[in-house]
Amino acid sequence: xxxxxxxxxxxxxxxxxxxxxxxxxxSPHGSDLSTLKPLAPVFLSxxxxxxxxxxxxxxHHHLLQAARAVNGRVLxxxxxxxxxxxxxxxxxxxxxxxxxxxxxxxxxxxxxLAAAAAYYLLQRTIVALDGPDSAxxxxxxxxxxxxxxPVLYTVAIPAAFVNRWISVGxxxxxxxxxxxxxxxxxxxxQKA
Amino acid sequence: xxxxxxxxxxxxxxxxxxxxxxxxxxSPHGSDLSTLKPLAPVFLSxxxxxxxxxxxxxxHHHLLQAARAVNGRVLxxxxxxxxxxxxxxxxxxxxxxxxxxxxxxxxxxxxxLAAAAAYYLLQRTIVALDGPDSAxxxxxxxxxxxxxxPVLYTVAIPAAFVNRWISVGxxxxxxxxxxxxxxxxxxxxQKA
Amino acid sequence: xxxxxxxxxxxxxxxxxxxxxxxxxxSPHGSDLSTLKPLAPVFLSxxxxxxxxxxxxxxHHHLLQAARAVNGRVLxxxxxxxxxxxxxxxxxxxxxxxxxxxxxxxxxxxxxLAAAAAYYLLQRTIVALDGPDSAxxxxxxxxxxxxxxPVLYTVAIPAAFVNRWISVGxxxxxxxxxxxxxxxxxxxxQKA
Amino acid sequence: xxxxxxxxxxxxxxxxxxxxxxxxxxSPHGSDLSTLKPLAPVFLSxxxxxxxxxxxxxxHHHLLQAARAVNGRVLxxxxxxxxxxxxxxxxxxxxxxxxxxxxxxxxxxxxxLAAAAAYYLLQRTIVALDGPDSAxxxxxxxxxxxxxxPVLYTVAIPAAFVNRWISVGxxxxxxxxxxxxxxxxxxxxQKA
Numbered sequence: 001x002x003x004x005x006x007x008x009x010x011x012x013x014x015x016x017x018x019x020x021x022x023x024x025x026x027s028p029h030g031s032d033l034s035t036l037k038p039l040a041p042v043f044l045s046x047x048x049x050x051x052x053x054x055x056x057x058x059x060h061h062h063l064l065q066a067a068r069a070v071n072g073r074v075l076x077x078x079x080x081x082x083x084x085x086x087x088x089x090x091x092x093x094x095x096x097x098x099x100x101x102x103x104x105x106x107x108x109x110x111x112x113l114a115a116a117a118a119y120y121l122l123q124r125t126i127v128a129l130d131g132p133d134s135a136x137x138x139x140x141x142x143x144x145x146x147x148x149x150p151v152l153y154t155v156a157i158p159a160a161f162v163n164r165w166i167s168v169g170x171x172x173x174x175x176x177x178x179x180x181x182x183x184x185x186x187x188x189x190q191k192a
Numbered sequence: 193x194x195x196x197x198x199x200x201x202x203x204x205x206x207x208x209x210x211x212x213x214x215x216x217x218x219s220p221h222g223s224d225l226s227t228l229k230p231l232a233p234v235f236l237s238x239x240x241x242x243x244x245x246x247x248x249x250x251x252h253h254h255l256l257q258a259a260r261a262v263n264g265r266v267l268x269x270x271x272x273x274x275x276x277x278x279x280x281x282x283x284x285x286x287x288x289x290x291x292x293x294x295x296x297x298x299x300x301x302x303x304x305l306a307a308a309a310a311y312y313l314l315q316r317t318i319v320a321l322d323g324p325d326s327a328x329x330x331x332x333x334x335x336x337x338x339x340x341x342p343v344l345y346t347v348a349i350p351a352a353f354v355n356r357w358i359s360v361g362x363x364x365x366x367x368x369x370x371x372x373x374x375x376x377x378x379x380x381x382q383k384a
Numbered sequence: 385x386x387x388x389x390x391x392x393x394x395x396x397x398x399x400x401x402x403x404x405x406x407x408x409x410x411s412p413h414g415s416d417l418s419t420l421k422p423l424a425p426v427f428l429s430x431x432x433x434x435x436x437x438x439x440x441x442x443x444h445h446h447l448l449q450a451a452r453a454v455n456g457r458v459l460x461x462x463x464x465x466x467x468x469x470x471x472x473x474x475x476x477x478x479x480x481x482x483x484x485x486x487x488x489x490x491x492x493x494x495x496x497l498a499a500a501a502a503y504y505l506l507q508r509t510i511v512a513l514d515g516p517d518s519a520x521x522x523x524x525x526x527x528x529x530x531x532x533x534p535v536l537y538t539v540a541i542p543a544a545f546v547n548r549w550i551s552v553g554x555x556x557x558x559x560x561x562x563x564x565x566x567x568x569x570x571x572x573x574q575k576a
Numbered sequence: 577x578x579x580x581x582x583x584x585x586x587x588x589x590x591x592x593x594x595x596x597x598x599x600x601x602x603s604p605h606g607s608d609l610s611t612l613k614p615l616a617p618v619f620l621s622x623x624x625x626x627x628x629x630x631x632x633x634x635x636h637h638h639l640l641q642a643a644r645a646v647n648g649r650v651l652x653x654x655x656x657x658x659x660x661x662x663x664x665x666x667x668x669x670x671x672x673x674x675x676x677x678x679x680x681x682x683x684x685x686x687x688x689l690a691a692a693a694a695y696y697l698l699q700r701t702i703v704a705l706d707g708p709d710s711a712x713x714x715x716x717x718x719x720x721x722x723x724x725x726p727v728l729y730t731v732a733i734p735a736a737f738v739n740r741w742i743s744v745g746x747x748x749x750x751x752x753x754x755x756x757x758x759x760x761x762x763x764x765x766q767k768a
Contacts, residue, residue: 005583005637007197012591015204022278027286031293054271061197079630086598094603101607199389207396214470219478223485246463253389391581399588406662411670415677438655445581
């Protein structure tokens with residue numbers, strides 16, 4: 001029951017964040033195909049953020065599926081993650097509207113880094129509750145992807161000041177890394 | 193559990209998309225009945241999109257009801273569908289605000305086509321997991337409606353450049369085709 | 385399962401509608417108490433619509449609780465209700481921003497009437513599925529409130545052209561009539 | 577079932593309120609770091625409201641978890657709480673955009689006080705239904721925090737007219753007081 005409600009609340013927040021981001025795609029005033037052109041960077045940043053939020057939802061789903069229980073500490077670690085995810089619409093809009101300009105692109109990386117750290121913290125909190133011998137701890141193993149992602153983001157943020165496309169490339173690379181759902185936590189098809 | 197959460201997340205996204213579309217119905221500044229008149233095309237495109245999103249929700253509901261299980265692949269196929277559905281508010285607003293002008297009407301068809309293809313893909317992914325001998329595969333059968341819809345959309349998109357009302361007519365026709373919920377997947381009243 | 389998802393989707397839509405209405409309460413530009421004054425009619429119309437949507441949610445909850453099952457027909461009757469409810473933010477904003485002017489106040493009544501009719505239809509559809517001997521049919525009985533409300537709305541709409549406060553008074557009266565949750569469907573405290 | 581749906585609806589509303597507040601963080605027009613500076617008070621008021629809404633969600637979760645049952649009276653007490661919570665985005669935006677000016681800061685306190693009173697009322701309503709000998713009544717005990725918070729808010733509102741930072745300090749103090757989830761209601765890790 002408790003776990004279910006935390007999942008439902010997180011689903012709600014993530015679903016709303018995804019759809020709020022799409023509000024930045026203001027329908028253009030003209031009805032010409034060319035009026036869509038200025039929307040291209042906004043659209044691309046939306047696609048990137050949609051995929052990243054999709055990854056978070058997916059991994060969150062697998063993580064909670066594997067968790068045995070939650071407590072107040074986990075609820076707050078989860079709210080902490082949701083806080084950083086809630087800054088995605090802002091970060092996405094700022095980067096998209098400024099055509100991936102240097103500072104907004106670096107700022108987007110800061111949001112990504114904070115969210116990745118918050119996810120890591122949530123995972124640690126759940127594992128601590130489940131115990132080091134739990135199926136979850138075993139399934140996560142060394143958690144290479146979880147450790148590499150923040151490192152790549154940490155590189156990407158200053159890299160924007162050299163060339164912002166390095167940063168964007170790194171953001172995309174991390175997304176691709178995670179695109180495959182976390183097979184460690186997905187042992188077999190899950191029944192309803 | 194797993195299936196339930198994917199359903200809940202999809203419900204959340206679709207519910208928000210429907211209500212975000214209604215935000216385009218800006219309350220007019222005057223309080224005269226005539227001030228409602230310019231809203232007519234926006235309202236009509238809202239009704240059309242509401243019905244189409246309603247159909248998606250309805251069929252999604254029946255599809256998931258019949259599915260035995262989901263896995264990571266299904267989660268992504270579902271997110272892919274939600275991505276295209278998330279462009280409905282944009283497509284609807286652009287078409288409505290421009291009084292069903294040619295390019296926006298064709299663009300709306302592109303969103304419809306992409307969503308239909310994504311739904312087909314989701315269905316295939318679930319059937320592949322359930323197996324060719326599953327009740328779901330049998331219930332879907334040849335899936336005529338699922339195959340005709342993308343064809344009609346593909347016709348409707350270029351048709352907008354001949355006469356946009358042909359396109360709108362085809363969009364409405366596909367909606368009517370699906371309005372009746374998929375009886376193949378609905379064998380008997382479903383208990384809670 | 386099926387019933388649960390229809391409830392969840394309706395909850396989502398109603399929750400979003402309620403919170404979307406509050407977006408009309410734009411925070412004023414000044415920081416003086418007097419800057420709140422022009423918001424008064426917007427706030428009052430928000431309170432009225434919040435209560436009415438709360439009543440719908442409450443009754444919907446009790447109705448579905450009592451229903452034995454749902455089918456495709458019920459899903460569409462429910463979507464039809466949600467469509468009219470989705471026009472609440474528009475109707476509320478138009479009436480509030482125009483200080484309960486005649487035409488917007490009458491238009492608000494049209495939305496209320498359509499929603500009441502849609503609720504009645506949903507109820508009929510569920511009772512038809514459950515059967516005339518069902519507990520639900522017995523509990524609803526003659527359904528006086530369900531029959532009086534549309535009548536009062538039908539009176540309130542033209543009455544706005546005589547004196548709009550008659551209409552507002554009738555809207556409030558119907559809300560008070562329903563404020564008490566439908567005891568017919570609530571026989572005892574419901575366990576989780 | 578009944579309890580579950582009331583939880584789901586509340587989750588939906590709170591999730592939307594949190595994400596609606598973030599819409600006030602308009603992405604600045606420039607792409608300079610300095611363009612973020614005027615957003616600081618808006619951001620800080622967002623953080624405060626996010627934490628407070630997080631506390632409400634958390635406590636609501638624990639309260640409902642412990643409740644044995646709900647009835648129509650509880651549903652309305654819950655809607656009453658959601659009404660006051662729905663004014664958070666307005667209060668937050670007004671306070672943030674006016675850089676914690678006196679009147680908006682006091683007005684924010686009024687919303688906090690009303691929400692705290694509504695929560696207290698909801699709690700009383702549930703305890704009254706569960707009975708004075710219930711586990712919930714025992715767990716709540718004297719409910720010191722629940723009684724101190726409204727007192728502190730009542731002090732904070734007029735204090736804004738002396739020095740608004742006293743008020744803000746008191747709002748933060750109450751949040752810190754509640755930050756620790758209500759251990760009275762959390763006896764052990766809760767399984768799904």
